Amino acid sequence: MEFAKIFQSQKEFFNTHQTKDVAFRKETLLKLKDILKGNEQQLYDAIYKDFRKGTFDTFLTELNLVHKEINFFLKNLDKLAKPKKVKTALSLQPGSSHIYADPLGVTLVIGAWNYPYQLTLVPLITAIAAGNTCVVKPSELPENTMRLLAELINTNFPSNYLYVAEGGIPETAELLKLRWSKIFFTGSSKVGQIVYEAAAKNLVPVTLELGGKSPAIVTKTANLEVAAKRIVWGKFLNGGQTCIAPDYLLVEESVKDKFLQLLKDKIEETGYIDGAEHYTSIINKRNYDRILSLITPGKIFYGGKHNEEMLYIEPTVLTNVTYDDAVMQEEIFGPVLPVVSFKNYDEALEKIINGEKPLAAYLFTNNDDEKDKLLNRVSFGGGCINDTLMQITSDYLPFGGVGNSGIGHYHGEFGFLTFSHQKSVIEKTTWGEPDWKYPPYSDKKMKWLKRVM
Template identity: 60%
Template sequence: MHCFPKFESMDIQEISSAQKAFFKTHKTKSIKFRKMYLEKLKEIITQNEELLYKAIEKDFGKSRFDTFTTELSFVLKDIDYYIKNLKTLSKPQKVSTNLANQIGKSLIYPEPLGCILVIGAWNYPYQLSLSPLVAALAAGNCCILKPSEIAENTMEAMAKIINENFPSEYVYVYKGGINETTDLLKLRFDKIFFTGSTKIGKIVYKAAAENLTPVTLELGGKSPVIITKEANLEVSAKRIVWGKFLNAGQTCVAPDYLVIEESVKEQFLEMLRKYIKEFKYEPGSEQYTRIINQRNFQRLIQLIQKDKVYFGGNYSEEKLYIEPTILTDIEWKDPVMEEEIFGPILPVISFTHYNQMINTITELEKPLAAYLFTNNPEEKEIFKQKISFGGGCINDVVMHLSNDHLPFGGVGNSGIGHYHGKYGFETFSHQKSILERVTWGEPNIKYPPYSDKKLKWIKKLL
């Protein structure tokens, strides 16, 4: 396996220019070339698994189990998907040709966009950096990856394994913080893929607009989870506790707040308490991570209203640990409902009229995810028809991400565009339309001089 240490000394402008030049050689369009490097990426991830585990453990105490199930398994599965389906995804699609263009044939050719910038997020640093990178490479592009500097050790790990094993004119991991990201956004790319907050997403979008660069923005929002009296409460509680407190709530599609029918509220709260205790979410445990840094820790503890704590509320600044916390008697105007929580705090709001509650949620910004627990067909239909959200589940949370056949992305304030599976390939491709016609047998109907008779025939044809 070859190494490429010489590129460490190059600045980002040189690397960007080198990628543009390399893309123009058309080598990345070869399916054989793409598969070779996808297989190589899988190989170096597997070979460096221990390095990746140690890096993320240093950043925020994530266990090997959670790192594999929520990070590396996604990336490896994406690589396998594209290796298996690349020939089919890259194949020109034949479509019907209208009467006016006969005799001819019409095809759509998926072609790579060119040079891509992927800006990853810190909360799932491997998955949210490497999965879009995999899709970009599968589609035949060159790519600069900028992982989040907040998870510093994982950034260093990704830079090491990729920059030492891939030519920088094809793939490069650029390290650094806000200044380095700002420098990147001054460059011209053929596509920018960003995962992060809505606030930073707007900055990326504005910078991209200077060069008319298309963007995919994977953002966030306040994702609701709704429980009605028609739900299986035991199963609902177990799944919600797992999905909410996975990664200490630092998950973009985690249930942000819980809305529950008043008649089953007390019963359900007890079930939530039971599963939080059963899952042993304790400092330093295999099941739980710490908050990523002091800034996020301080922001989160300000959201814990002591007089509304039903369960939890304890924390350790030294360990950056916040106990899974349930807040009750929450109102829509409370501070904890004003921003995405992104931590292990679950506000609970009760309702008595389902349709009225649904209407209230529809007045809020469109969330990245939404979840409903019920066995009532009418309630399911109202949820699907009335609430706009990126993606979600009925009778589960978070798990829609694990299905390659479902697109993942936001809508409105929660994002633009989507990826995963074939949708990732399409995100990093241009659908080029080509009409090919024969050079014989063409009537003169469209050519001057015009006449009423020609117009009559044109109306029939068109």
């Protein structure tokens, strides 16, 4: 089916105003929830075929968050969609002021391959909750999940409301030519620039969820045992293919050797061996080769084993790394953790500040001054103190980047606002209006103007 025809049919359906009905939105969300639950095993099977992602990890990092988002909107949508009364300025009295959350219209969601369910379905859920129609373009790299999502959505919903477009770069390029009411993209900064440029030609608003080199910092005051456990989990989950994973590690020099040993111990405890069901493969040969090219053999502290047939790369820790090394020049997006030591905390922060703004930042410390310096000096999308990744799990926190790591945010109410237009309305009475704003003007009216305004 031609994308232009799908787009036009969704535009016509949106103009019937059916999607604006809150009950209709909630019915759609409940139906989607039932479809996902009824096909849960198929969802597990498809993603395992694509890159050996196991059942537990798929539920924990994908389906769990999808259902959480649906449940949030089922619980809160009535309140979110209700016009919000706000204060009315003295100059506008007598009258009242309201903000209406208007659906934007026909939206496009372009998903990412590394979490193909979560990063595709959560924006879709948000678009539905806000009252829009939506075309979804999943990543083609995990082709089994793409096909399954297309089957589940396209056979259960009319294409003039929700539609999953299959295909790769040519299909995405065709979609980007259309004048959407909103484009929501998750992926690399490089592709994000292409999406942004295409959207600009039609003045289409965009949300870009990108990435970057997200640091994790460990100071001598940290609980090193806890820090090692949480960094290993956050870094090597999903085979390191997580946009908010700690990309590199900054460790205070005085605890570096001890912490490296703790990292080794924690990696070995996890059992991330070749063939383990709880350790995800690299998505394809191209990314496998790219990640291996970033590993300098002489700097391997732990790991480095790999298996091309299984697209397996062992969790690998690099030491004696400098900011000039290849591994520090791009987002790794794989199971390689470079470790850079520092003696001066302020200087370590300056290195982060002088680079591109990261999507995430993590600090392990028990020192309030160190915490305050990170939070007040460093700009980043979101993060944790004494943990990793968990900021993404809350419906009450905005998720998104800043600068090169993204534009806009979503999750919960923040996503609802992203997929809505905040329409401001003043309603005036037809009585009691002073005439100071109307000609002819006078000195007396000027005095009143200055007093009121």
